[in-house]
Amino acid sequence: MSKKNIDKVSIFALGGVGEIGKNMYVVQYANDIVVIDSGLKFPEEDMLGIDIVIPDITYLTENRDKVRGILITHGHEDHIGGLPYILRTLNVPVYGTKLTLGLIEGKLKEANLLGETKRILINSDSEVQLGSMKATFFKTNHSIPDSVGVCLDTPEGLVVHTGDFKFDQTPVNDQYADLHKMAHLGSRGVLALLSDSTNAERPGYTGSERTVGVELEEVFRKAKQRVVVATFASNVHRIQQVINAAEATRRKMTVIGRSMVNVVNIASELGYLHIPDGMLIEPEEVNKLAADRVVILSTGSQGEPMSALTRMARANHRKVDILPGDTVVIAATPIPGNERYVGRTVDELFRIGANVIYGPGSVSGVHVSGHGSQEELKLMLNMMKPKYFIPIHGEYRMLRQHALLAESVGIDREDIFIVDIGDTVEIQGGIARRGPRVPCGNVLIDGLGVGDVGNIVLRDRKLLSQDGILVVVVTLSKQDGTIMSGPDIISRGFVYVRESEGLLDEANRIVSSTLNRLMTENVNEWASLKTHVKDALGRFLYEQTRRRPMILPIIMEV
Amino acid sequence: MSKKNIDKVSIFALGGVGEIGKNMYVVQYANDIVVIDSGLKFPEEDMLGIDIVIPDITYLTENRDKVRGILITHGHEDHIGGLPYILRTLNVPVYGTKLTLGLIEGKLKEANLLGETKRILINSDSEVQLGSMKATFFKTNHSIPDSVGVCLDTPEGLVVHTGDFKFDQTPVNDQYADLHKMAHLGSRGVLALLSDSTNAERPGYTGSERTVGVELEEVFRKAKQRVVVATFASNVHRIQQVINAAEATRRKMTVIGRSMVNVVNIASELGYLHIPDGMLIEPEEVNKLAADRVVILSTGSQGEPMSALTRMARANHRKVDILPGDTVVIAATPIPGNERYVGRTVDELFRIGANVIYGPGSVSGVHVSGHGSQEELKLMLNMMKPKYFIPIHGEYRMLRQHALLAESVGIDREDIFIVDIGDTVEIQGGIARRGPRVPCGNVLIDGLGVGDVGNIVLRDRKLLSQDGILVVVVTLSKQDGTIMSGPDIISRGFVYVRESEGLLDEANRIVSSTLNRLMTENVNEWASLKTHVKDALGRFLYEQTRRRPMILPIIMEV
Incomplete structure (x- = not known):
């Protein structure tokens, strides 16, 4: 512990603050760097x-021999989507829970990086020594199973990163959050808390995922024909509830859309989805069943132009049509x-005569957020009782609102650090201050x-994109600069x-007369001719x- | 009335259905055409x-001698913004209430059309004979004063167009809606109702504008420094409430942003805004007053990059800065x-240290919609009791939800016509059916x-915009097609x-080798060369x- 006076904990984000997406947080102590998440935006x-945006990892590649590993909190794109790009230049071990690693492995396979990447399975009881720091984990509730928060035990004290979370008191699959562990961390004393700010603008509590299940079953029961449910492919809890509602209403289910098929495969192989025998059917079989015996689980909840739902809505999906009288449930909020x-x-969908259930979760009943609202954020703060607080995972206004919430539960304003990417918070001898910036960007x-x-x-x-382009082509004589051909526009x-x-x-006449005038004035450097024409x-x-x-x-000479 | 068996009422939209914006509705009886509104999108x-989109008015210009006039329901851009373009090709009289005409005249002046345009002032008691049709009007509540609905008394019966409306039981400036007139129309018997669908997806009632005034005064009272209020320039009621709150809290007000200055001038000249003597100050005077004695009324509630609020937020407004500790109220919902x-x-704004009040009106308390929610739409339907119903002013899904509301109050599904622009509904002998389409578009x-x-x-x-452009320039010999210069990319x-x-x-090498190969194959038509290079x-x-x-x-020959 003699190092304590020399070394310090340095905390910063390379992505995820001042923006939604490309989450990447870094904790460094002396020669040890731990990265948390590696997302895309x-x-x-x-x-x-x-197509996509990932964090600039110059700092990490310049310090590559210090990077002990990347801890992944959960399997959402904004937390894992950068890995296939980042691992190409920074080959370090990746730690994740079972479902998280399953989703990562799919990506690495596509990127031909599976063989060369060290992947280490953890669960919420794991302890991982990363140089001078020890990582432990706690289960959280989020819109994907197997989400964890991270506690880094550093020589300066505990640095806790919540991951993405809500408090769901009736979680699907009975995956309860590790409330006792969180409380215990708070009792031990948390030096710095990094906490999810996504819903810091939203008063109250976020609803339980289970309320969606009740509503879905009701919708399935009332629907006289097929039901199509579109949701985020990664929302395995939601998918499980679609399956449960299908079972309760004696419907069979087919899955369409590449990412949905992918997630259903991985999650059911790994035991995160429980699909009754005989429930799954191929898309081609849909037409063979009575309309009120079918559920179609689909991508496209964001209206993505190429998604399965959009293609069905435009009647150009290869395998499945939506017919007048079918029910379509959009179980998501637009990003x-x-x-x-x-x-x-x-x-x-309305134009083709479907009955569409959509809109904010509070109206439709078929969606709840995966992120905690203000009361839950305060609960987390009260549980952890951190000495220093760094709101993360949000646009600046969300970080700011989260900071106000922290103040409201008694954290001093000067102990709260709202950071931009690249800003560092250094803690030494128990005292936090802002340190030098590190390179960062998109x-x-x-x-x-x-x-x-x-x-x-x-x-x-x-x-x-605003006003297009005009290409002006003209050939001048090498001898006297007269126009030999053109101008063509x-x-x-x-x-x-x-x-x-x-x-x-x-326009043509103007180019000609401009060039002719310049010739008489003996202006004949190309750069100048071009500027005048422009x-x-x-x-x-x-x-x-x-x-x-x-x-x-474009001026040519012959 | 002998015509009744030959002629028919034809109703259609040239804009405003299947979209939000460019409202333009047409009612024709025999040789008489009445246009309602003329907006932009x-x-x-x-x-x-x-920059902007207006309706295609081919149908109107082809029938220009039949067009009896354009009735304007209120002064919002999506109802008047097309006039400066449309009146250039279709010079017909424009009818509007005092504030509406005032706003239109500002636009026509800029477009040099004021002199040649016949403008006719109406109020809610006016009766206007337009060929075989007689127009009367009824006051509505909306987010701009002087809004009216239109009743066209046609030989087939009453065609009622609600304009944009909500039911505000405690309106600002005590401009109550003409409930009795509406009820009376319903008693006489409405043949067809065209009604505003903007908030057809929203359950319940829209709040009263007056609730915003209460909240604004509260905000002004608590603010220790300047208050900046950004709202729609046309929301004169809201502006009046800002003035009232300023008066109650002994603040002086300055106005910034071109459209806001414009509306405040017109509305106060015409008596729609009541500004206490000595309240208005110039922007330059702001710095001379104590910070808690100032309100700044500004454009920019939509975050428009060039608006006054955005420029202040970026500290590049010429006259006014926002300082740490100032309060900024964004009294609008994002479109x-x-x-x-x-x-x-x-x-x-948060970054420069302002205290920002924003978000959905239900959270911020400083905004309510100008359009009625589901219960108000049903109230309108029940009051008018139309034989036929045409939901207007909304995206398709809103029209559809409005149709469902109409069904829920007892209108038969076959008496409801959801139309796209160009679709006609023809009513003859009291029977409505779909007629031939008219030309329409953006x-x-x-x-x-x-x-x-x-x-x-x-x-x-x-x-x-997606991937840019490559210009490939090459000069070929006229004699043998060999490359004389280039290719330049x-x-x-x-x-x-x-x-x-x-x-x-x-890429260069590929162009050269492609051209050389084509020469040896004796391909020398330019079109073919270009296609191969591409x-x-x-x-x-x-x-x-x-x-x-x-x-x-670009292939040249010398």
């Missing part, structure tokens, strides 16, 4: 053409940004490219060429149309 | 670069699609252009050129990057 609306997609899918993934799309490319895509995404011939003809044409087009297309002059 | 996320913008603005406005951007241009913008929005030199070099390069790039940039080959 879906692109924001100004990240045009980007911010997806509201319009979900709305459109509901519209399409790594954008577009197709197979990792990091080859950045601000300039995105800015160009934005420009192109090719436009894409600017105007209908047929309806704008006059405009483009005039400016003259840009000005003309803005006057005429109030648009600013990208202009790309 | 904001572009959907796939309408890249588009679907704007959630992320509002969230970002709240984040920025007219996209981009800059000064009306209708010169359509599907092809939008498709190109979409493509460009210019990329925009595809990859960082510096980090992808190898990729682009290889295909070969596209295939290579997709294999290497899984992206599909637009490829624009």
